[in-house]
Amino acid sequence: MLTVDNINLHYGAAQALRGVSVKAQAGKITCVLGRNGVGKSSLLRAVTGQHPVSAGTIALGETTLNGMPPFARARKGIGYVPQGREIFPLLTVKENLETGFAPLPRKDRSIPEDIFSLFPVLRSMLGRRGGDLSGGQQQQLAIGRAMVTRPAILVLDEPTEGIQPSIIKDIGRAIRYLRDSTGMAILLVEQYLDFCRELADYVYIMDRGEIVHEGLAETLDTQEARRHLTV
Numbered sequence: 001m002l003t004v005d006n007i008n009l010h011y012g013a014a015q016a017l018r019g020v021s022v023k024a025q026a027g028k029i030t031c032v033l034g035r036n037g038v039g040k041s042s043l044l045r046a047v048t049g050q051h052p053v054s055a056g057t058i059a060l061g062e063t064t065l066n067g068m069p070p071f072a073r074a075r076k077g078i079g080y081v082p083q084g085r086e087i088f089p090l091l092t093v094k095e096n097l098e099t100g101f102a103p104l105p106r107k108d109r110s111i112p113e114d115i116f117s118l119f120p121v122l123r124s125m126l127g128r129r130g131g132d133l134s135g136g137q138q139q140q141l142a143i144g145r146a147m148v149t150r151p152a153i154l155v156l157d158e159p160t161e162g163i164q165p166s167i168i169k170d171i172g173r174a175i176r177y178l179r180d181s182t183g184m185a186i187l188l189v190e191q192y193l194d195f196c197r198e199l200a201d202y203v204y205i206m207d208r209g210e211i212v213h214e215g216l217a218e219t220l221d222t223q224e225a226r227r228h229l230t231v
């Protein structure tokens, strides 16, 4: 389980996170909802080690992650699907997937077959350059690349952003499959309420750098959520 406990995060003098606490359990989908600029990406940057926290702790199981660089966190089991995908446009799809080998011991360096069952388009495009793929295909590739690392927790930054509805469905199905078949913990940040409600087990709502509401997805007060999602 990932435990984020009471973290603050600053960009220079500007504070982006204030006393944020979030838990993501194994075998559950945890969603952090919030509109643009409330600090969702900052939370994930703190979890993945892209940006230091100025207070609080982040732990995966018994291991405290504070101060650990991103590659060491990847080795501990954090898989990251960044906002905007950040695939390598000049590498082929296969090479992009193989970049996920980096944190793995040599014996585990293979591409899991279920990536292609979930996203068949990736198999048919293995030799194509990442930059030739559509936005939705790139999102599938970014999820596939994170799956290659066989993470204990998969962290996704707005996977539906700019993606067409049919591919959003595929991505939702893939996330559910990962929860149910591997017992992976999934931490998702989103501003798309319906996607989050359909998928999540547990929901946090973030506003202006703080968690303002949390609860089981089935008891989520949609009106309250919408209030925080509109400016």
Ligand SMILES: Nc1ncnc2c1ncn2[C@@H]1O[C@H](COP(=O)(O)OP(=O)(O)OP(=O)(O)O)[C@@H](O)[C@H]1O
Pocket: 011, 014, 016, 034, 035, 036, 037, 038, 039, 040, 041, 042, 043, 083
């Ligand atoms: N590198 C940075 N330097 C300074 N301020 C930043 C930086 N990155 C983000 N911020 C500020 O921190 C706040 C939170 O940004 P963050 O990107 O975490 O929000 P977000 O909820 O993920 O929004 P979005 O969906 O637009 O990514 C915003 O006010 C933003 O302007």
